[in-house]
Amino acid sequence: MSDSSEKFQPIDASAMPRFGGMPTFMRLPHVTDPALVDIALIGIPWDAGTTNRAGARHGPREIRNQSSFMRAVHHVSRIAPYDLCRVADLGDVETNPFDMIDTMDQITAFMNRVIDAGAVPLSAGGDHLCSLPVLRAVAKNGPVGLIHFDAHSDTNDTYFGDNKYTHGTPFRRAVEEGLIDPKRTIQIGIRGSIYGAEDMAFAEQNGMRVIYIEEYFKMGADKVVEEIRRVIGDGPAYVTFDVDGIDPAYTPGTGTPEIGGYNTYDAQVMIRGLQGLNLVGGDVVEVAPPFDPSGTTALVGATLMFEILCVLADAHAKRG
Ligand code: MN
Ligand code: MN
Numbered sequence: 001m002s003d004s005s006e007k008f009q010p011i012d013a014s015a016m017p018r019f020g021g022m023p024t025f026m027r028l029p030h031v032t033d034p035a036l037v038d039i040a041l042i043g044i045p046w047d048a049g050t051t052n053r054a055g056a057r058h059g060p061r062e063i064r065n066q067s068s069f070m071r072a073v074h075h076v077s078r079i080a081p082y083d084l085c086r087v088a089d090l091g092d093v094e095t096n097p098f099d100m101i102d103t104m105d106q107i108t109a110f111m112n113r114v115i116d117a118g119a120v121p122l123s124a125g126g127d128h129l130c131s132l133p134v135l136r137a138v139a140k141n142g143p144v145g146l147i148h149f150d151a152h153s154d155t156n157d158t159y160f161g162d163n164k165y166t167h168g169t170p171f172r173r174a175v176e177e178g179l180i181d182p183k184r185t186i187q188i189g190i191r192g193s194i195y196g197a198e199d200m201a202f203a204e205q206n207g208m209r210v211i212y213i214e215e216y217f218k219m220g221a222d223k224v225v226e227e228i229r230r231v232i233g234d235g236p237a238y239v240t241f242d243v244d245g246i247d248p249a250y251t252p253g254t255g256t257p258e259i260g261g262y263n264t265y266d267a268q269v270m271i272r273g274l275q276g277l278n279l280v281g282g283d284v285v286e287v288a289p290p291f292d293p294s295g296t297t298a299l300v301g302a303t304l305m306f307e308i309l310c311v312l313a314d315a316h317a318k319r320g
Contacts, residue, residue: 004036008088010072023064024089025124026306031088034117038085038316039309042114042123043092044107047288048100049129049167051159053255055288056127059301060092062289063124067302074310076272081313090114100165104133111137120316122309124301125285127255128154128167131240135170135179138238138281145184145237146171147228147274149245149267151191151258153210155202167255167286172202180238182206186231188224188270189213189245192258213260221266225273232277239274239282239311241267241304243297251300253292264300271307279315282308 010027024030025041034040043060050056073080081087093110095103111134114121123134128150138144148154148171155172158164164173174180187203191213194200203210209231216224243251247261262270287301 006036007082007086009082018068023061023068025064026067026070026087026089026309028088030091032091034090034114034119036086037088037090037119039081039087039312040090040114040119040121041087041305041309042090042110042121044095044123044126044130045092046095046097046103046125046130047127047255048097048103049165050127050255051166051168053288053291055290056125056255056286057097058289059126059285059287059298060124062292062295062298063284063287063301063305064089066295066298067305069299070302070306077275077310077314079310079314081309084317085313087309087313104165107133108136112140120312121281122305122312123283124305125283125287128240128242128285129165129170130285131283132165132170132173134281134283135174135238136177139179143178143181144280145232145235146174146180146186147232147237147239148185148187149189149240149270150187150242151189151244151261152242152256153187153190153200153203156195156199157202175206182208184232184235184237185209186228187211188228189216189261191260213262216262221262221269222273225270228270228273229277234278236278236280238280239271239308241282241284241308242286243284243301243304244286246300251297253288253297254286255288256286267304268307271304271311274311275314277311277315279312282312284308
């Protein structure tokens with residue numbers, strides 16, 4: 001039986017091998033009461049915001065599957081998240097593939113239950129529109145900083161007429177709704193052809209720090225970490241990782257691939273560099289299993305989720 005102080009552990013791999021058992025995030029127990037956890041791992045199986053190749057709705061299930069490769073302790077920082085915090089799989093948000101507004105409300109309601117219980121959400125999408133309803137809960141007491149890994153700025157205005165809610169628009173909406181502070185927002189890895197020459201005007205004119213991939217490669221991951229820390233400062237910050245920020249050689253299973261990205265190791269280095277920031281939540285989005293026959297993109301997603309979990313656990317423990 002669990003009491004409220006129990007620190008959940010992954011299934012013992014010497015008792016049930018890692019290829020066995022029912023797949024949950026990190027092989028942790030499935031817990032339904034957010035009051036029992038400090039960090040809630042949550043799936044958001046929803047890709048109704050996708051503008052091109054759909055499939056990220058299948059992300060949570062495959063990320064759970066590949067997360068069976070994760071062990072308990074980070075090999076560099078030696079952070080042991082399951083000893084620092086109560087972490088469990090809170091299951092999936094119930095989504096509606098035919099009703100965007102209803103689904104966004106359901107995502108926000110789920111996240112509000114988690115946050116009101118004192119827990120920090122770490123979710124697996126789903127496409128990048130999922131981050132908007134999450135931020136509506138995370139930032140309900142005021143705008144947060146945003147550490148945004150992506151090939152795309154996701155600050156376009158509308159698609160296919162006047163549709164405001166797509167995976168190409170969440171961070172413009174988040175600024176308009178007062179959920180993120182654009183001057184405490186940094187986007188890392190932006191590249192690829194754009195619809196028009198003015199596409200980046202919103203991000204740039206609102207003071208977001210945009211590190212295009214060309215600047216990224218001139219700086220290198222360590223200098224980018226310094227810049228992230230300068231932009232974010234001491235205030236609360238949310239980390240969102242769109243796996244298409246990474247080169248599609250490593251993450252082919254995604255809806256909107258763009259060549260010329262950073263590699264998986266540099267992605268890990270940058271997340272590790274967030275240790276010590278006041279992180280209040282995170283997500284990994286845009287893993288699209290139909291385009292991922294080897295499962296490697298879901299493995300990347302699961303590994304980045306573990307990396308983010310470690311820095312979130314460290315931040316949560318330091319807040320006491
Ligand atoms: Mn994105
Ligand atoms: Mn993207």
